[in-house]
Amino acid sequence: MVPLSWYLILAAALFSVGLFGVLSRRNAVAILLGIELMLNSVNINLAAFWRYGNVLDMAGQVFAIIVFAVAAAEVAVGLALVISVYRKRNTVIADDIDLMKW
Amino acid sequence: MTTETLIWLIPFPPVLAFFLIVLFTNKNKVLSHTLAVGAAFLSWLGSMIVFVRALGVEHLGEHPFESSVNWLPTGDTWFRIGVLIDPTGAAVLFFVSITIFMIFLYSVGYQNYGQPQGDHDVKGLPPHGATVEEHGHKHVVPSVEPMYSRFFAFLGLFAFGMYVLVVSDNLLTFFVGWEIMGLCSYLLIGFWYAKPSARDAAVKAFMTTRIGDVFMLLGIAYLYSATGTLSFREIFTEETLQALATTMTPVLGLSAAGLIGLLLFIGTVGKSAQFPLHVWLPDAMEGPTPVSAMIHAATMVSAGVYAVIRMFPLITADFTGHGLTTTMSIIAFIGAFTALFAATIAVSQNDVKRVLAYSTISQLGYMIAALGIGAYVAAAFHLITHAFFKALLFLGSGSVIHGMEHGVLHTGNHHVDPQNMFNMGGLRKKMPITFWTFLIGGFALSGFPLITAGFWSKDEILADAFGHGYWWVFGALALAAFLTAFYTMRQITLTFLGEPRTKEAEHAQETPWPMTTPLVILAFFAVTYGWVGIPEHFPGLGGLVPNWFHEFVGGTLAEHPEALAFNWIPLITSLIVALGGLFFGWLVYRNVNSVSEDKLQIPLLKNKYYFDEAYDVLFVKPAYWIAETLVYKWMDQRLIDGTLHIFGPVTDKIGSFIRYYIDLLIVNQAVGDGSYKVTWWFGRNLRGVQTGRIQQYLMFALVIFMLVGAALYFYFRYFRLVA
Numbered sequence: 102m103v104p105l106s107w108y109l110i111l112a113a114a115l116f117s118v119g120l121f122g123v124l125s126r127r128n129a130v131a132i133l134l135g136i137e138l139m140l141n142s143v144n145i146n147l148a149a150f151w152r153y154g155n156v157l158d159m160a161g162q163v164f165a166i167i168v169f170a171v172a173a174a175e176v177a178v179g180l181a182l183v184i185s186v187y188r189k190r191n192t193v194i195a196d197d198i199d200l201m202k203w
Numbered sequence: 204m205t206t207e208t209l210i211w212l213i214p215f216p217p218v219l220a221f222f223l224i225v226l227f228t229n230k231n232k233v234l235s236h237t238l239a240v241g242a243a244f245l246s247w248l249g250s251m252i253v254f255v256r257a258l259g260v261e262h263l264g265e266h267p268f269e270s271s272v273n274w275l276p277t278g279d280t281w282f283r284i285g286v287l288i289d290p291t292g293a294a295v296l297f298f299v300s301i302t303i304f305m306i307f308l309y310s311v312g313y314q315n316y317g318q319p320q321g322d323h324d325v326k327g328l329p330p331h332g333a334t335v336e337e338h339g340h341k342h343v344v345p346s347v348e349p350m351y352s353r354f355f356a357f358l359g360l361f362a363f364g365m366y367v368l369v370v371s372d373n374l375l376t377f378f379v380g381w382e383i384m385g386l387c388s389y390l391l392i393g394f395w396y397a398k399p400s401a402r403d404a405a406v407k408a409f410m411t412t413r414i415g416d417v418f419m420l421l422g423i424a425y426l427y428s429a430t431g432t433l434s435f436r437e438i439f440t441e442e443t444l445q446a447l448a449t450t451m452t453p454v455l456g457l458s459a460a461g462l463i464g465l466l467l468f469i470g471t472v473g474k475s476a477q478f479p480l481h482v483w484l485p486d487a488m489e490g491p492t493p494v495s496a497m498i499h500a501a502t503m504v505s506a507g508v509y510a511v512i513r514m515f516p517l518i519t520a521d522f523t524g525h526g527l528t529t530t531m532s533i534i535a536f537i538g539a540f541t542a543l544f545a546a547t548i549a550v551s552q553n554d555v556k557r558v559l560a561y562s563t564i565s566q567l568g569y570m571i572a573a574l575g576i577g578a579y580v581a582a583a584f585h586l587i588t589h590a591f592f593k594a595l596l597f598l599g600s601g602s603v604i605h606g607m608e609h610g611v612l613h614t615g616n617h618h619v620d621p622q623n624m625f626n627m628g629g630l631r632k633k634m635p636i637t638f639w640t641f642l643i644g645g646f647a648l649s650g651f652p653l654i655t656a657g658f659w660s661k662d663e664i665l666a667d668a669f670g671h672g673y674w675w676v677f678g679a680l681a682l683a684a685f686l687t688a689f690y691t692m693r694q695i696t697l698t699f700l701g702e703p704r705t706k707e708a709e710h711a712q713e714t715p716w717p718m719t720t721p722l723v724i725l726a727f728f729a730v731t732y733g734w735v736g737i738p739e740h741f742p743g744l745g746g747l748v749p750n751w752f753h754e755f756v757g758g759t760l761a762e763h764p765e766a767l768a769f770n771w772i773p774l775i776t777s778l779i780v781a782l783g784g785l786f787f788g789w790l791v792y793r794n795v796n797s798v799s800e801d802k803l804q805i806p807l808l809k810n811k812y813y814f815d816e817a818y819d820v821l822f823v824k825p826a827y828w829i830a831e832t833l834v835y836k837w838m839d840q841r842l843i844d845g846t847l848h849i850f851g852p853v854t855d856k857i858g859s860f861i862r863y864y865i866d867l868l869i870v871n872q873a874v875g876d877g878s879y880k881v882t883w884w885f886g887r888n889l890r891g892v893q894t895g896r897i898q899q900y901l902m903f904a905l906v907i908f909m910l911v912g913a914a915l916y917f918y919f920r921y922f923r924l925v926a
Contacts, residue, residue, distance in 0.1 A: 124898055124905070132897075195897050202895030 415473020
């Protein structure tokens with residue numbers, strides 16, 4: 102069986118990729134993609150810890166499903182916001198959407 | 204209905220009438236007096252039934268009618284209240300119910316029921332008369348009392364108080380009835396409250412009797428703490444009395460029984476107007492005459508004597524039969540002294556009611572003296588006969604005043620005092636019923652031999668005093684009896700005999716039937732009631748009628764008092780003083796036509812030995828001084844207000860200090876303005892981070908997260924775990 106640390110390394114790598122995407126991409130849709138990656142890396146952690154811990158305790162799986170649901174909802178809202186912003190300002194570049202500064 | 208239930212019910216009709224009149228029928232005179240008189244009738248009827256049933260019980264003293272209920276929880280036990288009718292109670296109930304009923308009936312006439320409304324009568328003043336037109340010419344007739352209904356309401360409450368007192372089986376409800384009467388006497392004496400003299404008299408009566416009541420309450424409290432009960436039957440057991448008689452107190456070397464008896468007796472001194480608390484009773488004449496009769500005959504003053512009669516076993520608990528105890532000596536002395544002292548004042552009074560007031564004080568002194576020397580039956584006997592003839596005399600004097608007011612209204616000369624005996628004279632022709640009944644009452648009061656009730660009761664007291672060798676009591680009472688006969692005859696002579704001395708007396712008129720009927724009924728009892736108590740060994744008459752009163756009332760006490768052996772000396776004394784007094788009274792006053800011819804207008808007596816003035820200097824003035832100068836001017840205005848005036852400026856100074864140095868400086872400037880300035884400064888200088896760029900924010904977040912994470916990591920790695 103693959104050791105637990107491999108999963109954790111995979112999840113950390115995936116999280117870093119997602120974080121990098123979020124911080125470096127200019128397109129708002131790509132930023133959302135990065136967030137999805139980070140959420141999914143967390144899911145990997147949850148599933149791995151469940152598998153290597155007490156299998157009868159379902160909390161890890163259940164929590165992963167809750168994270169899916171939250172991610173789906175978040176993407177739906179996020180994409181709707183992006184589309185709305187695009188219609189108003191004709192851009193999806195995050196740096197251009199800086200109305201909320203001082 | 205059982206007798207006990209009936210006794211419970213006796214006090215309630217009058218109080219019911221009181222509430223109904225006060226709440227509903229105040230506007231309706233007919234309904235009000237019907238309610239009140241009807242209630243008095245019901246109570247009378249109930250009392251008569253109880254009395255008749257009491258007569259049929261053998262050894263009522265040992266097995267009285269009694270019934271009680273739990274009232275107040277006192278820890279594990281209950282304070283019980285209830286009713287008790289023993290022979291004394293039954294005898295008292297008999298005369299109380301009759302006199303109360305008669306007085307209620309009489310009031311209907313006295314307050315001018317059926318007469319027109321007065322021309323300018325106002326509430327709080329006696330009615331002034333109304334002008335009516337008859338056969339083409341105008342004349343003035345008496346007008347109806349403006350507060351007619353209220354009068355009957357008060358009478359009802361008063362009657363309730365008396366009935367409660369008579370049927371009580373314990374000192375607490377006894378005291379409640381006692382105080383209800385105190386309140387009602389205040390209300391009734393001050394009935395014509397717009398007269399300043401009536402107001403003062405009401406306050407005086409209330410305050411004076413209150414002095415006695417405070418001591419009485421102390422006695423009750425002491426008795427309760429000593430025995431744990433206030434029920435008469437429980438206190439008057441041999442063990443309790445013995446225990447009380449052998450417990451010594453630090454006061455005057457008295458036993459507990461003696462001290463309690465003395466304290467309760469002081470209550471009586473106030474209520475029965477004995478020296479030195481007698482001053483309120485003559486002034487109480489300011490009230491309407493039925494009130495005088497109510498207070499002076501049927502109820503309140505009798506209640507005082509009744510209290511001592513009730514407490515007799517306690518007062519005599521440490522009396523061995525040889526030599527009076529301290530308490531009894533005090534009681535006997537006060538009684539005898541009051542009897543003589545009040546009689547001397549009565550001799551010089553000119554107001555027809557005031558003579559009777561002092562006479563009442565004197566007669567009550569008789570009863571108290573009799574109780575003081577242990578003559579239980581004689582005192583109870585005199586209490587009852589006196590109630591009848593004194594009620595009769597008061598109602599008679601009310602009738603006389605009423606008749607004189609008729610004359611005053613006729614002539615229209617309002618300066619003539621209808622109560623002054625020197626304005627009367629010759630009324631026997633104008634008011635025959637009043638005259639004859641008054642004569643009977645007066646003769647009963649004087650102790651006219653053989654026929655009248657007063658003779659038998661007074662004779663019995665004198666015989667008791669003589670028989671037991673209390674010479675000083677005997678002497679004082681005999682002298683008082685002489686004076687009594689003298690001033691009674693003076694009153695009768697001045698009022699009824701001779702020729703009218705004023706035009707008003709010429710036009711006096713006999714009063715209507717509601718007033719004369721009670722007179723006749725009371726006159727009947729004033730004569731016949733004496734015959735139930737004729738001593739067995741009395742020459743000639745003794746034994747013809749059994750001495751029912753002695754047997755019956757004497758049975759109340761655990762040790763039935765012995766009938767006294769007959770002795771000629773007190774009888775002859777009593778004959779001499781009664782007949783001699785009556786004769787001299789007539790002899791001296793038959794030709795007196797004006798105040799100036801009266802030799803007995805001695806200033807000392809006229810001014811009642813200056814007791815009012817002395818009390819004024821001793822108590823009233825100091826009380827005013829304490830109230831006005833000491834408490835109001837010195838304590839309140841200077842001490843308390845002065846202190847307050849220090850507080851004001853000091854508080855003001857503290858206030859300004861807090862305002863300028865704490866509120867304005869610290870709170871407003873430092874905290875209030877400071878916090879805004881600090882916030883403003885931070886906002887101003889930190890707003891640069893708010894670029895509006897989402898990724899920049901995320902970078903901040905990441906950096907801070909990593910810094911915090913690193914800090915936590917190093918903290919746990921190198922400090923926490925090492926430690």
